[in-house]
Amino acid sequence: MQTVAIVGLGLIGGSLGLDLTRLGYRVIGVTRRPETAQMALAKEVVHQAGTDLPLVKEADIVVICTPMDGVVAIAQALLPHLKAATILTDVASVKGALVRELEALWPNFVGGHPMAGKAEAGLAVAEPNLFCGRPYVLTPTERTPQPAVTAMAHLAQQLGAHLYTCRPEEHDRAVAWISHLPVMVSSSLIQACQQEPEPTILALAQALASSGFRDTSRVGGGVPDLGTLMARYNRDALLQSLNLYQQQVERLKHWIVTEDWQGLHQFLSQAQGARPAYVEPTPQVGE
Amino acid sequence: MQTVAIVGLGLIGGSLGLDLTRLGYRVIGVTRRPETAQMALAKEVVHQAGTDLPLVKEADIVVICTPMDGVVAIAQALLPHLKAATILTDVASVKGALVRELEALWPNFVGGHPMAGKAEAGLAVAEPNLFCGRPYVLTPTERTPQPAVTAMAHLAQQLGAHLYTCRPEEHDRAVAWISHLPVMVSSSLIQACQQEPEPTILALAQALASSGFRDTSRVGGGVPDLGTLMARYNRDALLQSLNLYQQQVERLKHWIVTEDWQGLHQFLSQAQGARPAYVEPTPQVGE
Numbered sequence: 001m002q003t004v005a006i007v008g009l010g011l012i013g014g015s016l017g018l019d020l021t022r023l024g025y026r027v028i029g030v031t032r033r034p035e036t037a038q039m040a041l042a043k044e045v046v047h048q049a050g051t052d053l054p055l056v057k058e059a060d061i062v063v064i065c066t067p068m069d070g071v072v073a074i075a076q077a078l079l080p081h082l083k084a085a086t087i088l089t090d091v092a093s094v095k096g097a098l099v100r101e102l103e104a105l106w107p108n109f110v111g112g113h114p115m116a117g118k119a120e121a122g123l124a125v126a127e128p129n130l131f132c133g134r135p136y137v138l139t140p141t142e143r144t145p146q147p148a149v150t151a152m153a154h155l156a157q158q159l160g161a162h163l164y165t166c167r168p169e170e171h172d173r174a175v176a177w178i179s180h181l182p183v184m185v186s187s188s189l190i191q192a193c194q195q196e197p198e199p200t201i202l203a204l205a206q207a208l209a210s211s212g213f214r215d216t217s218r219v220g221g222g223v224p225d226l227g228t229l230m231a232r233y234n235r236d237a238l239l240q241s242l243n244l245y246q247q248q249v250e251r252l253k254h255w256i257v258t259e260d261w262q263g264l265h266q267f268l269s270q271a272q273g274a275r276p277a278y279v280e281p282t283p284q285v286g287e
Numbered sequence: 288m289q290t291v292a293i294v295g296l297g298l299i300g301g302s303l304g305l306d307l308t309r310l311g312y313r314v315i316g317v318t319r320r321p322e323t324a325q326m327a328l329a330k331e332v333v334h335q336a337g338t339d340l341p342l343v344k345e346a347d348i349v350v351i352c353t354p355m356d357g358v359v360a361i362a363q364a365l366l367p368h369l370k371a372a373t374i375l376t377d378v379a380s381v382k383g384a385l386v387r388e389l390e391a392l393w394p395n396f397v398g399g400h401p402m403a404g405k406a407e408a409g410l411a412v413a414e415p416n417l418f419c420g421r422p423y424v425l426t427p428t429e430r431t432p433q434p435a436v437t438a439m440a441h442l443a444q445q446l447g448a449h450l451y452t453c454r455p456e457e458h459d460r461a462v463a464w465i466s467h468l469p470v471m472v473s474s475s476l477i478q479a480c481q482q483e484p485e486p487t488i489l490a491l492a493q494a495l496a497s498s499g500f501r502d503t504s505r506v507g508g509g510v511p512d513l514g515t516l517m518a519r520y521n522r523d524a525l526l527q528s529l530n531l532y533q534q535q536v537e538r539l540k541h542w543i544v545t546e547d548w549q550g551l552h553q554f555l556s557q558a559q560g561a562r563p564a565y566v567e568p569t570p571q572v573g574e
C-alpha cells in the first residue's frame with residue numbers, strides 16, 4: 001500500500017484526501033491548525049493527521065496543497081523528513097518559477113496543477129470526485145525523473161482526471177489566457193462601471209444588470225488574494241496576454257469610432273466562431 | 288376589451304402575444320412571412336395574424352417588435368393605418384435616437400425595452416412569462432402624453448415585469464455599461480486568446496478552459512448582428528464606456544508592471560466589493 005502525505009488541508013488537499021483514502025492509499029494529513037487536523041480525521045479525509053512535519057516521513061508521495069506563496073518554504077521545511085525515493089509534488093496554479101525552485105530543492109519533484117475549484121475555500125467544502133472529469137496538468141522538465149512522472153500520471157488517472165503533460169512555461173502561458181486574463185478583464189469591467197459619474201445612472205445600471213453582466217463579471221468579483229497571486233507568479237505571461245488583449249479592444253474600438261459596422265460585425269463573428277473550441281468538450285491532448 | 292397589435296413575431300413579439308392573449312387582450316399579429324403568421328395562430332400566440340399592415344387598424348396599442356434597424360421604416364409604413372388614439376411603442380434595446388425619430392412621427396409614442404432574452408431567437412422559442420420578474424424600461428420624454436405612459440406601465444405590470452421609467456439617454460448609458468460593454472470586453476477576450484502564436488499552447492489553452500472562461504466569454508460569443516446593432520445605435524455611450532474601461536485595464540496593468548501587489552489587491556478587492564450591487568436582487572427604482 002502506498003502512503004500519500006497531503007500538506008495543507010483546504011479544498012484541494014481535503015478533496016484529494018477523500019478520493020485517495022477511498023482508492024486504497026494510506027493518507028496522512030499535515031496542517032497548521034490542530035482543529036483542521038481534527039476535522040480532517042472526523043470527515044475521514046485522512047487516516048492520520050497532525051501539525052508536525054515529521055509525519056510525512058513514511059510517505060511515498062508528498063503533495064503540497066498550501067497557497068502558492070507558501071509552497072517553497074514548506075518544501076524546504078519538509079526536506080529533512082523525506083525518504084530518498086519520495087516523490088514531491090504540488091498543486092499550484094502557476095508553475096514556471098516555482099517548478100525551477102522546487103526541483104532544485106528536491107530532484108524527485110513533479111509540478112502538478114489539478115484544475116478544479118469552487119467558489120468557497122477550505123476543508124469544510126472539500127468533496128469527493130472534485131477532480132473527476134477535470135484537467136490535471138503535470139509539468140515535468142528535462143530534469144524530472146520519468147518514474148516520478150509515471151507515478152503521478154497514474155494517480156491523476158485514478159482520480160478520474162484528464163491528464164495533460166507539458167512544460168511549466170507552456171502551462172503558464174495557457175492558463176494566462178484562459179484563467180488569469182479573464183480575471184483581469186472581468187474585474188476591469190466592474191471597476192469601469194463604477195466610474196459612471198451620475199448616481200442615478202449607476203443605480204439604474206445596477207438594477208438592470210442581468211445574466212450577461214453576471215457572467216462576464218463573475219471571475220472579476222472573485223477572491224482578490226488568488227487574483228493577486230496569479231499576477232505575481234505569472235507576471236510575464238499575463239502581461240503578454242494583457243498587451244494582446246488591449247490591442248484587440250483598440251481594434252474593436254476602431255471599428256466603432258470609424259463606424260465601420262462591417263468590420264465590427266466581422267470581429268464579433270470571428271469571436272463567435274472561435275469560442276466553441278474553448279468551451280466545448282475536447283479530446284485529450286498531450287499524454 | 289383592448290386590442291394589441293404586435294408587428295414582428297420573433298422571440299419578443301411571440302412571447303408578448305402568449306402573455307397578452309392569456310391576459311384577456313385581443314391580439315393581432317403582423318409579420319413578413321405567411322408561414323410565421325400560420326405558426327403564430329397554431330401556437331395561439333395571437334387571435335388573428337397576417338402579413339398586411341392594415342390589420343393594425345383596430346389596435347389600441349401597437350408594439351413594434353422587429354429588429355432595431357427596421358423599426359423606423361415599419362413605423363412610417365404603419366402610420367396611415369393607426370387610429371388617432373392608438374399608442375405606438377417599441378421594444379428596441381437602444382432608445383435615444385430611435386425615440387426622437389418615432390415621437391416625431393407619432394406623438395402618442397412611448398419607447399419601451401422589455402429586458403428579456405434567450406440564447407436563441409425566433410417565434411419557435413417564444414414562451415409564456417418571458418418578461419415576468421425582468422425589467423421593463425419605459426423611456427418617455429417631455430413630449431410623451433402621460434396617458435400613454437400610464438397605459439404602457441399598466442401593461443408591463445400585467446406581464447409581471449419590474450417597471451423602470453427614465454429618459455432615453457439615461458437608459459442608453461445604463462445599458463452601455465451592463466449590456467453593451469460586456470459584449471465588447473468579452474469578444475475581445477476571445478479574439479486576444481486567438482492571437483497566441485504557438486499552436487500547441489493555443490490547443491492547450493482551449494483544452495484547459497473551464498467555467499471561468501466559459502462565463503467571461505459567453506456574451507462575446509453571442510450573435511454578431513445584435514452586437515453590431517448595439518454599437519451602431521448606442522455608439523456614443525458605448526465609446527464613453529469603452530474609454531473608461533480601457534483606463535481601468537491600464538490602471539490594473541500598471542500595478543502588475545510595477546509589481547505593486549498591494550495596489551493590485553486593492554483593485555481586485557474593490558471589484559469584488561462592488562459586484563454584489565449589480566448581481567443581487569435590488570429593489571425597484573424609478574416609477
